[in-house]
Amino acid sequence: MQEQTRSQKKRPTHINPSTATNPIPDSDQMPRPRSQWWSVTTARDRCHRRSFTSAGLRPAFFPLKDGATLHIWVPASPSPSSRRALVLLHGFGARATWQWSPFLRPLIRAGFDLYVPDLLFFGDSSSPTAHRSDVYQARSVMEALTSAGLDHFGMVGISYGGFVAYQIAALYPNAVDKLVIVSAGVCLEESDLASGLFAVSDMAEAASLLVPQQPDDVRQLVKLTFCKPPPIMPTCFIRDYIQVMCTENVKEKTELLYALINGRKFADLPKINQETLIVWGDQDKVFPLELCHRLKVLQFLVIICILYVYILLISFVETV
Template sequence: MVSEMLLSQQTSCGRHPRFARTTWADDVMLFVTSFLECEFLAPAFDEAGEPRGPRLQPTVKKLPTGPIEEPTSPDWTRRSNATEGMPRWLSFTVFRDRCHRRAFLAAGLRPSATALADGATVHCWVPARPDPSRSPLLLLHGFGATAIWQWSAHLRPLLGAGFDLYVPDLLFFGVSAAPGPDRSESYQAQCIMAAMEAAGVRRFGLVGVSYGGFVAYRMAAMYPTAVERVVLCCAGVCLEERDLAAGLFVVSDLREAIEILLPQRPEKLRQLVRLSFVRPQLVMPSVFLRDYIQVMCKDYVKEKTELIQAVFNERKHSDLPKINQPTLIFWGEQDQIFPLELGHRLQRHLGDNSQLAVISNAGHAVNLEKPKELCEHIIAFFLDSPQGSHNGQDVPSPNSQKNINFNQD
């Protein structure tokens, strides 16, 4: 979620847990630390945002589906929206973004770009040296910041457990985009699947958070032989359009939901933070919120609005296909964006092939509030099995209990 900048217990480069933030003064201290750490302690960056030294070029995978044009080399650091009121070199968000990228590079991932025949481009972080003995795991982010903001806290535990990670930006996030009008989850799924095939990955595990869970569910339904198992984190795929008017959500109409999910003003970003976290930061200075909005929330506003509209418009539970892969449903007990009722609804829809893990003292941003718990569940679900190979084989969940409640302090 967008509020990761404000409330994540991870630091800008993921190395100093002592800088967990609780006040605006801590934000200032972390900004200074980020500046020093990224500009002086880490290898320097050039004006284009690339590390000085050998230039890291995007890899373009061509698919055998028709003529494909080479995409323009992406701006990996997303500097195009440098803040209007704050110089780029003073932007907290720009430095935070830079440090997240450093974390991905340090973890052995590299950026790649897949150009599709219809003109779409999918940006994805892939292993610099893929290892066939490791389990491929695809991580799909939700609305808010780009993939690196939402997954950097999970890299080391998942890599250490033996996964090869593939972390794309969904269409209209980061530098992934498409020229056509299709805003459906199915089209997102097709593009991500094409990127995985271009990377040479034919079978993989799949984790989707919030909107990424919608895309993950659709991928599992469309590509059952490719997707081994699925983790859906606070993904309200069982919602119906009528749920808005019925009072299931904190908002009653789609326009209000869009204003919160795509914040363009500090007060809307504050509202999103407070809805997403159980223990939101009490003081959120407008200078940091405006900086974040300008850098992270100004691209593809029209297209993202259409993505949200496509999720809700004429959606009916009865139209949702039933996926057959073993599925872990991971939910924050106090989720105010997609209430827990949607998690129970999804488990009833999937039946015995699913289990629901409910995390206490966590909200919609459970992946950021409880990253350790999420990683532990992912590792247990995909790897900790009494049966043999997990790579390319369906294996049962290590926990036969279907409903699990985890009390977290």
């Protein structure tokens, strides 16, 4: 639900983190419209970004061969080779900072070097091409990670990020050591929409919720994604959130949804060999628990309804 970079932002110069001597300027130092200084959402966005910089990460931009640009938060300082690389992929409703800021310090203390991309059309990542599939996202992320100097790593993907992480594991089995999928219905089929498995019955309804443009859409999305949604959601705050986070790349994000679902069949899901952990909420209304049980057929390790998930993730991937 949380997503979108601020408009009218000056793009920093492309750099390679292995050769750069100075971090890219934080966007908080760049000019923004006066109205955004009074925005609750903008203030929260700045706090999330600062949690990344204070944890020792900095933003870097990686130009790709097809003209796309992938933005990744990378370690600010070189680390010993003994530290393990862990890639975190955000969900459909969030840019990297909003999704992962609470998990940074526990994972860093556990000995990980974190690489946290904005997927294409989210946050500060962009692409001029017409490609919208999760396979395209996977290839783009891998190209950028290779430019960042990574040749093997562990990976965690939540929701839409789980779809992309699964494809990376399938396409690059020698690069991904271990995989964690969090509430990602990678085994869904297009026919599941019509059969009533989901809270929505067609793609248009799904897009109106996942790319919300009206306050009622946000309220409905919160009811679906929170086990205990807030009892009061003032319209003024919702409109502020939509204006700051949900007004860019609306067309492209909607196309990502259609590309993800149209013609999808469980039988076409590629098999992966990496040791994989699935974390799922037993009250998940976006991707129902039945999808978790489908994946269990593939003999993954399944954990349902985990509290303090980051502890579980650390214990699972710490041998990477």
